[in-house]
Amino acid sequence: MMKAAIYCRVSTEGQEQDGTSLQTQLEACLKYCQVKGYEVKYQYSEAWSGLSLERPRLAELREAVRSQAIEVVVVYSLDRFSRDPVHGVILMQELEKNEVALEAATETVDNSEVGKLVFYIKGYAAKLDAERRRDATGRGKRALLKNGKMPQGTGVGIYGYKWDSASKKRIPLAHESKVVKHMFEMAASGKSCFDIAKTLNDSSVPTKTGKKWEARTVSRLLTNKAYTGITYFGRTTGKDHKKTNEDTWHVLTDVTPAVISQELFERAQSALAKLRELHSGKAKHEYPLTGFAVCGKCGSPLVGNCLRGNYRYYHCRGTYPTASRAKICDAHYIRADWLEEVVWDKVKSILSQPELLLAEVGKQVENEKAHYSTGTMDKEIKELSRRLKGYAGQERRLMNILRMDLATPDIVLDEINLMKKEREADQVRLNGLIQAKENLAKALEMQESIKELCAKVVPCLDSCSNAEKKDAYTYLDLKISATPEGVSIKGYLDLNVLTIARTWA
Secondary structure (H helix, E strand, O other): OOEEEEEEEEOOOOOOOOOOOHHHHHHHHHHHHHHHOOEEEEEEEEEOOOOOOOOHHHHHHHHHHHOOOOOEEEEOOHHHHOOOHHHHHHHHHHHHHOOOEEEEOOOOOOOOHHHHHHHHHHHHHHHHHHHHHHHHHHHHHHHHHHOOOOOOOOOOOOOOEEEEOOOOEEEEOHHHHHHHHHHHHHHHOOOOHHHHHHHHHHOOOOOOOOOOOOHHHHHHHHOOHHHHOOEEEOOOOHHHHHHOOHHHOEEEOOOOOOOOOHHHHHHHHHHHHHHHHHHOOOOOOOOOOOOOEEEOOOOOEEEEEEEOOOEEEEEEHHHOOOOOOOOOOOOOOEEHHHHHHHHHHHHHHHHOOHHHHHHHHHHHHHHHHHHOOHHHHHHHHHHHHHHHHHHHHHHHHHHHHHHOOOOOHHHHHHHHHHHHHHHHHHHHHHHHHHHHHHHHHHHHHHHHHHHHHHHHOHHHHHHOOHHHHHHHHHHOOOEEEEEOOEEEEEOOOOHHHHHHHHHHO
């Protein structure tokens, strides 16, 4: 009995077209395996674009193929497996390499060379169709916005409403709307986003997707003006908000019914602003290793903590519970004075002989220059980038040759495989050159930083302020891993080599 894996895919979670829903695909594939007498070992289903090769469930399937845990992959149809022709060829070659067959419940899969070419052509057609659909979708969205209606996909939408596809409007949900109003009231009363999230989780109130509330999720909800009846489309939030051209925003006033008053929204914003101002004040104690040190037990960042007003410690952030999870680490407190002394002593031993440090960074620069020749490699990067863009045109020309019967399918398939190998080799070479260029730039930047550090800090090693120490840690690109029992210190340069060299000197 052959061991089989079933793979089902839709483009979006809401896709329920005839014959393509995940349940329909799975039932058809299971029936197919039953008729063929296959033993179904794995079932993979996901909502993901067929134009992407980086799909979570597909990655699991490929791992099962590589481990030779299965002998046949069963899909509903070939376009469910891949909608990109090049990706299709890659997947087919992986299956062939591991002696795994590909079969479809609704069509015959020909694994001959001609069959592979047909699969490639189908993928090419599917890719063109997807691009046409994307263009049509964009035009449709623009038309809706012009008429004052909001484009809405098949996602769950914002909390508190359901989407009415007929009227193109949001419909308030009674229970969720009450939760929204309660959240704004809690915020207006002075509760933080963390406390609000914890209150909801303790009351077993789920988010729209059924998950637990996080402080950032609460923050996004509490700053969304849609709950007052004003809807923005095309507007970004957070860091990208400042970069967005306001002319690209669309303000829609008849899409989202208000579930809170403007007055309550403003009171909540005022209270949240006061909380941000309260927590943005200067800390009583300084912790210069913050941002450089992580827990040696779980890898979470170390943060400063003062006990009884005077005793400074570093503590693993993973030992603090969040609104949606318990603590993930039980590491003990680390005495701040001890940890800071250990780290600074190490840095001082390096900086006390600046000529050694400068020689080491100079050696690093020379090593990177040996791997990268600025003049010739910049030209090669430009040439490789140009060639990679040209492969799409080669692909179209091969399709035209096939349609015009100017070459046999075998010849065209050979050319496609050769083109694929050349493209992959060019991409690998380009990535390597770009990385080498970045490494050289970093080495040169580090050389200048070290020179600046030596001029600024070395003359006063025994009287450096915390700000100057942090500059030194930044220039040396320090990464510190610590527990109460020990400390590991690494940097851009090999710190052990530097301190050993100083000892031998």
